[in-house]
Amino acid sequence: MNLAECMRRVPDIARFPSVDALHTELDALASAHPHLVRVRRIGTSRLGEPLRVLTIGDGPADAVVIGGPHPNEPVGGLTVGVLAGMLCRDDALRAELGFRWHLIPCVDPDGARLNEGWFDRPGNRRAYSEHFYRPDPAEQVEWTFPLSGEDYWFDRTLPETAALMRLMDEVEPSLVCSLHNGEHHGVFFYVNRDDPELARRLGELPGLAGLPLHHGEPELPGSRLIAPAVYATQDGARVGAMLGAGAGSADYAARFGALHIVPEVPLWADQRVADRSATGTGYRQLVARGAAARREALDMLDTALATVADTLTVRTPFERSVRASLRTFRTVTEHREALAGEDRSATVAEEFDHRQALHLLRLRLLGTFLRMLDAEIAAGSATVAVRTQRRVLGETFDRWVGEAEADTPGPATEIRRPVAVQLGAILLAATRAADGSQNASRIPEGRSMGSSAGSPATSTAATSV
Known part of the structure; x- marks a missing residue:
């Protein structure tokens, strides 16, 4: 598989689609490929929206891809659409990857609708801020998986999060990708395995899309670098207690021994964020x-x-x-x-x-x-x-x-660039999950991710809570 070629196939994209437009596009894909694609409902949002998953392929292993885990982060929904179309049109790619894919375009439709006011003006910082919405961490799908322990407990799991849990329980995935984006930063990743080869290759993807690697502060305090701009996933109990929320999707994916990755991509890019x-x-x-x-x-x-x-x-x-x-x-x-x-x-x-x-x-x-x-x-x-x-x-x-x-007076990032990075990260992770990543070790639950204080790898966080 030629990752660079796959990334180049991402088309130009002028705006982010609404929740309704996302579902219309995926329904059209399912209608065009009825023998390949199955769309089904896996739950209901807090305001009554259907939560839907698109399943493609019949490989021996299962992959779950989560779009919109935070409602102000619409890049992942586009990535899901591009990936779905590619899997439907490219039989050789689908066979090479060997997965049954479960693609969720928007797991928080209620919150996404509150951001739609800026979706057609993706480069306008004023519009973004005027129509911005991000919920309390205890109301975020990504951070409301259950936690139990002596010092901290969280059991206010959202209906949307429960739907993800049921899906993972059903398919027992080998790979889970939670697709995130931020604002003004470089590209960075979280990975739940100490896999130096995967980390090295992830770090090469932004350059293929013309985006800078992130060499600023880690998003979460105490994050440990595996490779430049590739961080070890932190224990959800630590993050949940800090945010007053629950565990993350990585913690639930660990129940199945799944490789879990988070590609974090920017809406705006500035080369200063890569200047060391x-x-x-x-x-x-x-x-x-x-x-x-x-x-x-x-x-x-x-x-x-x-x-x-x-x-x-x-x-x-x-x-x-x-x-x-x-x-x-x-x-x-x-x-x-x-x-x-x-x-x-x-x-x-x-x-x-x-x-x-x-x-x-x-x-x-x-x-x-x-x-x-x-x-x-x-x-x-x-x-x-x-x-x-x-x-x-x-x-x-x-x-x-x-x-x-x-x-930051420069132009906004072309939307196809962060989409291409997320697409490349999913495909790369799929190849590593499929081969078992024999040289990698899982990051054990509860492990502290901190290392020596004061080094750039463990400096403070510009976290987007």
Whole structure:
């Protein structure tokens, strides 16, 4: 299999499809290939949407591919569509891979619909922030698998997560791919096996698509590098306790001994995130400065929320998201500072990544906050406090958008590029899962992923909670 050629077959894509458009496309594929494709319902979302899986092929092993595990991350739905079409049209590829594929285009349709306002303007940072929605970690499909232990317990599994669990219980997969994307960062991966060859080859994929590898901060505090920009999957009990949520899909996949990968791709790309040259700024100074800026933003939004909290009458997912995000970003900031370690020179990539972490926090939180206030105004129940905060925070939002756009003035990434990286990662992982990855070792459950403090491999996280 020629991975580069497969990646080049990803077409130009102008926009992200709506939930309805995703299902229409996959229904058309199933109609065109009735002897190859089966579409079935595996569950129901919290708001009554059908959760559907597309099954292709009849190989001896099973692979599960999860699109949209976070609702603001639509790249994976496109990747599922491209992969499904390729498997239907290429008999030789399907036979070579030897899997029965179970493809879920959108596992959180309720949340995805709340992001559709920016899907037709994928490069517009203002539109993205104005229509952004990401739920409380305890309401995220990716992070609500059950956890039980002496110190921490989570059993509030979502219907969508339960549907994934039933599917995995049924097919006992050898491979699980959870498809994620972020904002301004390079490409990076999580893998649940210490497989140096797989990690090396994953690290080559971004270059084939013209995207930079991520050499900024690890997304999750304490992440351990297997190879550049390829991290060992962290134990879900640790991450769940930090986020106030459950385990991840990797933890459930481990029940079946499955290879689990997460390709994280950007919506915007900037070569500074791959620049490992020194800046002359001390790393601990960079971390402290970044933490102070994030706390300033969080304090301002905490104060604004306190001003309007008692007058809100419309209970929305935006309010739950704002409250949870304020709490979670503070927790992550504390972890970030605790892992700063010994001082050294910060890199260009790390400095760039810390600035992006601030832009991410401010625009995600404030964009969602404004949606919360707009819902109150639309209901006709807005108090003077709500209207005042809407005006003041709207001006702040305009300023913060301007600062973010000035810091990263380049064009948005062509959508086909992150799709191609995710496609390449799935196909590469399939070849490793099929051959048993004999030189790899599974990362045991409960293992600490931290290593020596202060090294770039274990520095702090610009996590997107």
